[in-house]
Amino acid sequence: MWRGCAKHAEGAEVDVPGEADMIEIVKEQLDVGLVSENPEVVDFWRDEAGLVFDHSIPVVKGQVQYRFDERGTVVKVNVRAALSGDQRSGIQELLIARDDLEAPREMADPDGNRVVLVPTGTDGVTQIGVRISVRDLGRTMAYYRNVLGFEEEAPNRVRCGDSVLLFDERADAPSGFVLAQRGWLYLTVQIRDCDAETARVEAAGGEVAVRPMNLGAVARMAMVRDPDGNLLEISQRAQWTGPLPEE
Numbered sequence: 001m002w003r004g005c006a007k008h009a010e011g012a013e014v015d016v017p018g019e020a021d022m023i024e025i026v027k028e029q030l031d032v033g034l035v036s037e038n039p040e041v042v043d044f045w046r047d048e049a050g051l052v053f054d055h056s057i058p059v060v061k062g063q064v065q066y067r068f069d070e071r072g073t074v075v076k077v078n079v080r081a082a083l084s085g086d087q088r089s090g091i092q093e094l095l096i097a098r099d100d101l102e103a104p105r106e107m108a109d110p111d112g113n114r115v116v117l118v119p120t121g122t123d124g125v126t127q128i129g130v131r132i133s134v135r136d137l138g139r140t141m142a143y144y145r146n147v148l149g150f151e152e153e154a155p156n157r158v159r160c161g162d163s164v165l166l167f168d169e170r171a172d173a174p175s176g177f178v179l180a181q182r183g184w185l186y187l188t189v190q191i192r193d194c195d196a197e198t199a200r201v202e203a204a205g206g207e208v209a210v211r212p213m214n215l216g217a218v219a220r221m222a223m224v225r226d227p228d229g230n231l232l233e234i235s236q237r238a239q240w241t242g243p244l245p246e247e
Contacts, residue, residue: 005150005160022149023200024192026240028161029072031188032094032130033065033233035181036111037083042066044109049096051075070096073128073163074188083182090174090230091184095129095166097122113183124153127162130187132230133173139227140167147206148224148232160189175228186223186231194220194236195245201234213247220244 005022034041045051051068059065062081067074075094093114105117118125134140137156144150144165150158156167165187191197194212201224202208209231210223220236238244 005158022151023160023189023197025161025189026192026237027072027190028163029127030130030160030163030165031074031076031190031233031235032091032128033076033078033185033188034111034113034183035078035080035083035185036109037080037182038110039079040110041113042077042079045075045077048107049109049115071127071162076188078185085181087181088174088183089185090133090228091187092131092133092168094184095123095125095131097125097127097129111183123166124157124159124164126164129164129166131166131168133168133170134226134228134230135169135171135173135175136227137167137169143206143226147201147204173228174230186233188233188235190235190237190240192236192241194222194234197234198222198224214244217244 005025045066045068046053051070054067054069054074056064056066059078064079066077066079068077093116095116095118097120098117099120101117101119103119104122106114108114120126123129141152141155141158144158145152150160150165153159153164158165198208198212206224208222209225210221212220212222214220217238219238222234223231224234225231236244
């Protein structure tokens, strides 16, 4: 466990002076979740994107989550019996670094969710990257840097552990909190203390969408949202942090 998302190139963790307290992560990779009503999306992630299927879990009645591994990142494919709309989040695409590529390889799942396999190092991506459209780049960078405590690497890029987020400023980017009905849904960061991190984010001016709650004995989670409403799950898993606090 360590305080902060920033790292030296050779892998040692560092603090970044002059920025807000940095989120205390227990896993170096961010996770990403999407939602679909099409079971063929599951086949895509295994057979075309080439991710390793780990296991599936029932989430709620009518919804199963299929979990795929990409070198520590969990791609969580939530398949629901039916979706009520076509609302999308600002998450545009997932970038996955591959050492054996010389040029990007673009693809999309049956719902149109974009995935790009990129040569390692493209746009700073050494493991996974997530491209997000936002309405105000300066506002977004200030949030991820000063509220969440992610490391700023470039004018439109932040890092948390091994994973990077890339922001594209667009006037038509989704904005306002409307839970996505399909497609890319949220990011997840695995942390040591869900309650402490949620309180820290809120004290720094961040907005809490879902207050900390236990998911059985497996995890304690909360949701915070960036200025455009894009969701970040703050997850404390008992397998890494020990028994969860009682509610």
